[in-house]
Amino acid sequence: MTWPRPHLQLGLPPRPDALDKASGREKYACDFYPPGLLWAGVKRAGVPHARLRGLNLAAARALPGVTAVLAAADVPGVNRQGVVQKDQPVLVDDKVRYSGDALALVVASDQATLARALALIETDLEPLAPVLDPEEALLPGAPLVHPERPQGNLLLEGRVTTGQGAAALEGCAVVVEASFDLPRQEHAYLETENGWAQMGQDGRLTMVASTQTPFRDRLEVAEVLGLEPGRLRMVAPYCGGAFGGKDGVTVQSLLGLAALHAGGRPVKMWLSREESILASSKRHPARLRYRLGSDDQGRLQALEARIIYDTGPYDHLGGAVLTLGLEHAAGPYRIPHVDLHGQAVYTNNPIGGAFRGFGVPQVAAAMEQTMDLLATRLGLDPLELRRQNALKRGDVNPVGVTLAGSTGLAQCLEAVAGHRQWKEAPAWRAAAPAGQRRGVGLAAVLHGMGYGPVIPDVANAKVELTGEGVFRVYCGVVDMGQGNAGTFLQLAGLVLGQEAEGLELVLPDTDRTLPSGSSSASRTTYTFANALLPAAQALKERLLARAADALFATPAEMALVPGAVRHRPSGRTLPLAQLAKMLSPEERTATHRYRAPVVPERPSADPALQLHGLPHGVFSYAVHLARVEVDELTGLARVTGYLVAADCGQVLNPQVWEQQMQGGVAQGLGYALMEELPAPAGQPQHTDLATYLIPTALDLPPIECLAVPSWEESGPLGLKGCGEIGIDGPLPAVGNALAQALGRHLPQAPFTPERVLMALQEDGKGAGS
Amino acid sequence: MRPVLLPASLEELWPLMRDHPGAAFMAGGSDLLVRLRQGLVDPPAIIGLEGIAELGLVHDEAPGWLFLGAGASHTALLEHSLVQRRLPLLAQALAVLGSPLVRNQGTLGGNLGTASPAGDTLSPLYALEAQVELRSATGSRRLAIADFILGPGRTALQAGEIIYGAWVPLAQDWSLAHFEKVGLRQALAIAVVSLAALISLDDGGVVREARLALGSVGPTVVRPRQAEQALLGRPLDAASLKAAARLVRQEVSPIDDPRASAHYRRQVAGNLLLRLARPAD
């Protein structure tokens, strides 16, 4: 069967990856079953805090079909991993710090034997009192997750003050105050953590894994295995979803260790859904206390924010999450005096880590609901309050950074103000049938792009004209489903004048592509395309020059056309396959390194905050609107209409852009309405997706997405990131709509039927009372 | 290895059941396979029922009764004209059971066999006062559904028997047939509370008969007899429904679980009655 090649017109659907994915032809990491495969798996602790006294591995080792049973002592390199702080053991050596900790690794001939062997492992664990509440964790005498740390359970603390700080609240005509409690959220990607690895006869380890970060993984795994990084090859196919949950090592170190003990056979490791929920990182639960003051006209004057993130047992990216949260805590407004204080705290709960939004959905939830409280207090229209205070280009943002680049919030607000869903809101609310309440809520949000001032936000692109005359685009950054790889192909085609037939893509592979950072932080397309466009341009110029030489012409007379270079005056063409033969491999290849600009302001002198990403210079903006209907009998809140107007700079592919907005909003509505993973006694309460609920198609309204494109000078073709701005707004927009419907704010999310009904009844207004 | 047997008729089934005691029946498998994966059951053999065409029958050949075969899928029932015309209450429940895929796969017999207090077809069948027919190699017996279901996951099915189908009496024309399921999302959600209600009103709008059946608020579906009684002779207005709702809250015995608290279930079990309110003529 032959497959049609997708066309590659920038801006037009379908996405270049759509057909292969929809037809099942695309291979994800989990789709590989090389011959002779062994299976690896781990014994998890199952208790949140304990001293590991011993492991009895004899019975597991004796089981026929078991290749290896390994424990901490078998880790040849450094038995600690982590992106910033190396505080997480690959296999527990001294102490269990959460239920998902790995104690022992088994390699077996098949999955059934693996399961039996894991069950035969006897653990000797001395229970320790767990610390499960992040505020209690900071009290003197609390059990310590990492007793060796001088800062106790405090992973990172940050403070940013400007103007007179919180003292300025005294002078405000109006001050509102509120507290918020936000849940732990599970990523729930379709493809759970997995990979396969094999030690080659040449002493090199090849690993194919579902990851957002192949280049960083290589360094981490090499350190764990005590190998030179050059002896590791990491390959990252398309991911079946990641959302931050694969930003960092999941199975990779274990898999590498298994491969060292597999006698050269390939080894596969693939977490079940239950194991994934138990062991993987989550969105940080957060508690926030906000005090916001304005003058009597609604001009914001001062904000005090107190933020606590429960980061669980390991840093993962908790420090960076805290820092981004701190930077965004005051929202997209001009506020001359702020005092922002945040803490990321170790507990024995599930790991808090990277999750789309990266600390921002929590602070946006607090800030935007506090804004509505202020609007209510002032008797101001919530949109008007936001309009008055919206950041514009040239303003200094709340942490003191001058917004020199594109800043389209005001335009987003105008787009919403003029939209049917906003204009008709009063009439729609008034038309609520008996037994139903209606509300329409807004949220204005911003999202910074990239790694901040210290960690180089770099991409290295490589484009090659192959010996066969096809352009090969070496994509150094993962496509976890968002479609960036296809966009890279389109961009290369645009510069090089080629159609689909003339282009191929190489997905991230540490042997073939060049390091380009993580697929994360709304930076993937922004950073990589900024490297790719100049690389393609350089190659183009070189090819035109060499073709001109061959035809005794000048480069200006030449044009790249599909499959050839044409001498325009004469119409003679030189096929690319022929041109390629005239060039050395070096000449046929162009590379370009790009580092994203950093801003010169330093809102905090604390080097830790700078390292963790404070501040950013380029932001996307959005205004979210949610229509919510509440049933008085059941407390069920349904979002029946949704609008998001977003400034993500120029939109290259409207379909891909809309998918990012819709996906972010859908995940954000799950966060607002139903997603919550409590961990009583440190044990995730839900073990699978039968009780951890994410929205289905029926739970989601039509989501209208309006692009409000600005031109971002630093962006490739004017674009900014659009991966996260969609998830920052749904919770506060729904919260504000509900507050309008119920007459009061709900402090605790998600807004489940039970919480809503209790709020209705406490008011004595529930229909059933 | 666990044998999987696929009889094509009841005649083929009986000897297989004799030869494989303790075998689990599998109709759509949408409950059984989940329990197998969770390690909650470990039967020595599985007998697939999907090849037995007779189990999928739906007919009204016996006067006054509608027969629903145990092997009929939820989708088949939902699309059946007899169900649509004569059993709107059941049709409403089927329409919100699981998702299209689960409805294609799951069967009435499986919903009965699982005997979950949250089974969506059960509260309608209680309200309709359906009977369950059990068959064995040697005969057949019919039990009222309330006698068939003994507790969560427990039924009166005995070794050697299968669920053959459900018989629903068609005696009455109801003025009102209402089913509502409260779940934590709009599809693929197990009921946190469900209400099946059949109301017969006289010409003056006064309740002549009321049958209420509530799911997920006790070990089995609950018929709140006092609340039903309290509605008799009264109009279906907010005042009488609120009074009945208070009784419902006393008659149910919900538990706390990760989906909802007992308190919420109790409140909502009562509240749902208010959905029945009809404007006075």
Ligand SMILES: Cc1cc2nc3c(=O)[nH]c(=O)nc-3n(C[C@H](O)[C@H](O)[C@H](O)COP(=O)(O)OP(=O)(O)OC[C@H]3O[C@@H](n4cnc5c(N)ncnc54)[C@H](O)[C@@H]3O)c2cc1C
């Ligand atoms: C994702 C998902 C969502 C679901 N959502 C819902 C929902 O919203 N509402 C709901 O009520 N249920 C729901 N279920 C449960 C399930 O789909 C239903 O209970 C369904 O009716 C079971 O039918 P089945 O044919 O698949 O049963 P099976 O799994 O085949 O069987 C279930 C049990 O009944 C026994 N059994 C089946 N047929 C017979 C027979 N003829 N005689 C004797 N014993 C028999 C089996 O041995 C087994 O013990 C859901 C299940 C899943 C997986």
